[in-house]
Amino acid sequence: MGKASSDEVFTDSQLHEYVKEAFTMTEAEHGNLKDKVQSAEPPVYCLMATVKEAKGILGKDVSGFSDPYCLLTILEDEQENRTRQSRAKPCKSVVKDATSGDKIYQTDIKKQTLNPIWNQTFILEFEDVVGANFHLEMWDKDEEVSLSQKLEDIKSNFNSLRRMIKEAKKEKGTDDFLGNIVLKLQDLHCTEDSWYNLQPRTETYPDRGQCHLNLKFIHKARDGTLSAGRSAYINYCGILQQFVQAYISKQQSSAPWKGALCGEAQTLLELYATQNDLSPFLQDLAKWVAYSKLYQSLEVDSSVLFQQLTSVEYHWHQQQLPYQQYGLCLVAKYRDIFPPTPSATPKLHTLLRILVQICKTQAFQKLNPAHFELHDEVSDAVQDLLEIVNALSRLIGEVQEDIKHNKDVWNRVFVSAVQVDVFTVIYQRFDSLLANEVKETLSLMEGQMEQPLANSLFPVYLCLQAIHKDKAFLQKRGLLELTNFHEGFREALPYWLNQAFSKTQDRVERAVQVDQLQPLQSGSVPIKHSSSAVDLVACIQPICQLSEQLSWPDPEEAFMLMVKLTEDVCRIVVNYCHILKERVRVLSENSDHGSAINMLCVVVNDLEHLRSVLTRLPTQLNWAGLRERTHNVIGESQFHNTLPSQLQQAQSILSREIRSALDTLGKKAATPLMRYLEQELHYMNENLVQENFNSLLTPLWNNSVKILYQVATQHPQQEGLMVFCQRLLYTLQCLEQCFHAEGNGLPLKALHSDEYKTLRAHLTHNSLSSQELVQKFLDRKIKEQNVYSGEKYGAVTLLTSYRWSDQRLRVEVLNAVNLVPMDTNGFSDPFVQLCLEPRHIFPEVEPRCTHIKSCDLNPLFDEAFEFLVSLDQCQAPGACLVVTVLDHDTLKTDDFEGEAFLGLKAIPGVGGGREGNGLSSKPDSPPAQIRLPLMHPKPNEDSILRLLESRKGERDAQAFVKKRRQREKKSQEGI
Numbered sequence: 001m002g003k004a005s006s007d008e009v010f011t012d013s014q015l016h017e018y019v020k021e022a023f024t025m026t027e028a029e030h031g032n033l034k035d036k037v038q039s040a041e042p043p044v045y046c047l048m049a050t051v052k053e054a055k056g057i058l059g060k061d062v063s064g065f066s067d068p069y070c071l072l073t074i075l076e077d078e079q080e081n082r083t084r085q086s087r088a089k090p091c092k093s094v095v096k097d098a099t100s101g102d103k104i105y106q107t108d109i110k111k112q113t114l115n116p117i118w119n120q121t122f123i124l125e126f127e128d129v130v131g132a133n134f135h136l137e138m139w140d141k142d143e144e145v146s147l148s149q150k151l152e153d154i155k156s157n158f159n160s161l162r163r164m165i166k167e168a169k170k171e172k173g174t175d176d177f178l179g180n181i182v183l184k185l186q187d188l189h190c191t192e193d194s195w196y197n198l199q200p201r202t203e204t205y206p207d208r209g210q211c212h213l214n215l216k217f218i219h220k221a222r223d224g225t226l227s228a229g230r231s232a233y234i235n236y237c238g239i240l241q242q243f244v245q246a247y248i249s250k251q252q253s254s255a256p257w258k259g260a261l262c263g264e265a266q267t268l269l270e271l272y273a274t275q276n277d278l279s280p281f282l283q284d285l286a287k288w289v290a291y292s293k294l295y296q297s298l299e300v301d302s303s304v305l306f307q308q309l310t311s312v313e314y315h316w317h318q319q320q321l322p323y324q325q326y327g328l329c330l331v332a333k334y335r336d337i338f339p340p341t342p343s344a345t346p347k348l349h350t351l352l353r354i355l356v357q358i359c360k361t362q363a364f365q366k367l368n369p370a371h372f373e374l375h376d377e378v379s380d381a382v383q384d385l386l387e388i389v390n391a392l393s394r395l396i397g398e399v400q401e402d403i404k405h406n407k408d409v410w411n412r413v414f415v416s417a418v419q420v421d422v423f424t425v426i427y428q429r430f431d432s433l434l435a436n437e438v439k440e441t442l443s444l445m446e447g448q449m450e451q452p453l454a455n456s457l458f459p460v461y462l463c464l465q466a467i468h469k470d471k472a473f474l475q476k477r478g479l480l481e482l483t484n485f486h487e488g489f490r491e492a493l494p495y496w497l498n499q500a501f502s503k504t505q506d507r508v509e510r511a512v513q514v515d516q517l518q519p520l521q522s523g524s525v526p527i528k529h530s531s532s533a534v535d536l537v538a539c540i541q542p543i544c545q546l547s548e549q550l551s552w553p554d555p556e557e558a559f560m561l562m563v564k565l566t567e568d569v570c571r572i573v574v575n576y577c578h579i580l581k582e583r584v585r586v587l588s589e590n591s592d593h594g595s596a597i598n599m600l601c602v603v604v605n606d607l608e609h610l611r612s613v614l615t616r617l618p619t620q621l622n623w624a625g626l627r628e629r630t631h632n633v634i635g636e637s638q639f640h641n642t643l644p645s646q647l648q649q650a651q652s653i654l655s656r657e658i659r660s661a662l663d664t665l666g667k668k669a670a671t672p673l674m675r676y677l678e679q680e681l682h683y684m685n686e687n688l689v690q691e692n693f694n695s696l697l698t699p700l701w702n703n704s705v706k707i708l709y710q711v712a713t714q715h716p717q718q719e720g721l722m723v724f725c726q727r728l729l730y731t732l733q734c735l736e737q738c739f740h741a742e743g744n745g746l747p748l749k750a751l752h753s754d755e756y757k758t759l760r761a762h763l764t765h766n767s768l769s770s771q772e773l774v775q776k777f778l779d780r781k782i783k784e785q786n787v788y789s790g791e792k793y794g795a796v797t798l799l800t801s802y803r804w805s806d807q808r809l810r811v812e813v814l815n816a817v818n819l820v821p822m823d824t825n826g827f828s829d830p831f832v833q834l835c836l837e838p839r840h841i842f843p844e845v846e847p848r849c850t851h852i853k854s855c856d857l858n859p860l861f862d863e864a865f866e867f868l869v870s871l872d873q874c875q876a877p878g879a880c881l882v883v884t885v886l887d888h889d890t891l892k893t894d895d896f897e898g899e900a901f902l903g904l905k906a907i908p909g910v911g912g913g914r915e916g917n918g919l920s921s922k923p924d925s926p927p928a929q930i931r932l933p934l935m936h937p938k939p940n941e942d943s944i945l946r947l948l949e950s951r952k953g954e955r956d957a958q959a960f961v962k963k964r965r966q967r968e969k970k971s972q973e974g975i
Helices: 012-022 027-039 075-086 149-157 158-169 232-250 263-275 280-297 302-315 321-334 347-359 362-367 374-384 390-418 422-443 449-475 484-487 493-513 531-550 553-588 593-617 623-630 636-687 690-713 721-743 754-767 770-787 941-948 955-972
Strands: 044-055 068-076 115-124 132-140 176-184 190-196 210-220 797-804 807-819 832-836 860-868 880-887 895-903 928-932
Touching: 012 027, 012 232, 012 263, 027 832, 044 068, 044 132, 044 832, 068 941, 115 210, 132 210, 132 636, 176 190, 176 210, 210 263, 232 263, 232 280, 280 531, 347 390, 362 955, 390 422, 422 449, 449 484, 449 493, 493 531, 493 553, 531 553, 531 593, 553 593, 553 623, 553 636, 690 721, 690 754, 721 754, 754 941, 770 880, 797 880, 797 895, 807 832, 832 860, 895 928, 895 955, 941 955
Parallel strands: none
Antiparallel strands: 044 115, 044 210, 068 132, 132 176, 190 210, 797 807, 797 928, 807 860, 832 880, 880 895
């Protein structure tokens, strides 16, 4: 595309013939390559137009100036002909009417000038040079002004009255035509840089000024398969060397080559450089590199090298560049000139070695008497050319990429060649510049933080964090300015947390809105929960990852951050429960009874799946890693009283929701079952004689009891067993009423069979709450204590009474006898611990202990204790005094001597009355002395403990089981 600058013109066949000769190709090889090129994807032809400036243009405004701007486009002959034919009368604008708006390019508007300067570049695409014209139109922008401004202009510019009258007659908002330039593409050279006269549409103002344009034909979207991995600069160097070698080999004389090339070679090189947009500097640099290499193998005149070096000097800001300075300039631009590729890094290494060798020569040392250290010069060259970009995020992104290249590629080259740790130099410089840039930028945002601004700062924080982590690769460690970079983002941190929570909450709500509450059936194993439960796990994953992403350096603030993240996850879980209940209510309104029950079953499964997700939350949030980081600033009790309590609160809410859903499910399922039974039994009663009807009811009842017992004993999950058994017990009671039929069915004696009694006892036992189970366990222990005989582990003697007057329980520990020796010396150091159980009845009462008696198996304590408790508390089921005798150990935990259980109802003053019946006026009962033999629990024998142990979500129950299991481990019954 375009003509060459030389006067000599060559045809395509001449240029092809020259290429074949220069590269010593046969006709077949040339034809094969030509076919490959022609079969490749053709490039996009473009004209790079730079509108530099204009001078002497017309003044169209009242002020005598204009507000000029330019419109640029390329029109084919067909488009231009259609435009001319479609216009009924001459029109000034050609560009606006001839093509679509996306193909028209506009410069900036320059206010009030007759000599505008733009220096703007546009790339215009076209299909073919033949028949295509470049159009540039210059217009004066007409802006609407107020009447007062017009009057002011008239007062100050009365001499321009004629221009004002013309301005007033013109339609408001219409721009004024200043001139145009039309150039045929086929008449242009491959590169044009000229002043062009602005042409008028009419002869009113023939002299409209000039416009300076730079035009260049280039390619875009070239098919790079034939030159994969090679840049246009590298290709230009190779073509140039081949053309020079071909030219020199043709010369008959033995004189050195003077730098001349034939016309075909010059034309081809000019066209290639122009179409690939190679700057004059890169062309001269390529020639200097190519001629320097040829100088080693061919006879090249030294003046050629000098001429090219001079040309390079001219283009490099017209500075004097001796080889040593020129080399340092290349080093300073090593990122651009030597990319981090295996082929380019050896060249950088060679350049550095050449500089080292130059500095070692005697000639250099004589010509440079001043002190010159290449080590320092290389360091300065690398540092001085660091660029600071205006956009903070772009700057940090470029810095991060540059640090990576320095660490992985360039540092090895510099250390090997000149012993310069370039990574440390670059990193420390970047650290200082980034710290200042970040500090200045964030200071502008103080007090003005908003959610969009905070969102844009989040990737900036992550990039800074990644850069700061690279300090681990520094050879010299010192104080870095980015050490506390996180402090500048404190104001944005709450917005990041709020964004994560809001986004997750919205996603969860959308997931529930599209959930049809149908079980997922993927794979061989059916999944019984719905899609929203799966979506919820995916939705909360980003919140769990946020703590790891932030890696907040301050440990105390990191702990508070974890508290907020845990709270957000728990809030999302609780909100999910509420909106899921609303969703099932909406869907069940217009569905049948069976579908409603199925959806409710899915909801229960969703909540159960969610409970398992909460169980894994400490691992996902890495509480263990946080505990290790914060152990010096956050106490153990504060840590465990904060994070686990948040999780347990959410788990308890979830358990209540599950129980509520199961309760609703049981009621909905029991109603149609009872209705069905009533209908069937009513039918049979009417159609069978009484004897046959009664004979039918007995096996039907027995089979129902057996089926319920099988269902009750085969429940797969222990966690929901209590609610499950409560519903089965309710169903059993309903069945009993149905079969008894108020005396018209089976008699109660027939209904209460042994199987029925076993089932009812099992369901009643498993339906009890955890508090009721603890009371039942203590009642068993009291009964066991009452029938226990012998003093295998010793005994303890107490004097007990309850005073009605001041509601105080008095316990006096007299002595202990026949204790088991626990120490190696054959004695023990016993003391007695008194504790009122269960804890949910006596929550405010703390355990009390006697003094320690050293080396004594029959200690005499004679210590009295008083407990402020009400009579109702003492008369509650399971209320007892747990007496524990322990052997004190200084280094290890105290040894277990034995325990005894005293029911509070057996203490004088507790039994025989109720609080509020005038007991305060009665005299107090005298104290009674009682001797309690010590017992040891039998390990893993109690069914109540196993049942309590299965209820993982209940904190108090687990604490009680843990205490009893510890006693069992110390028991000698299992030895």
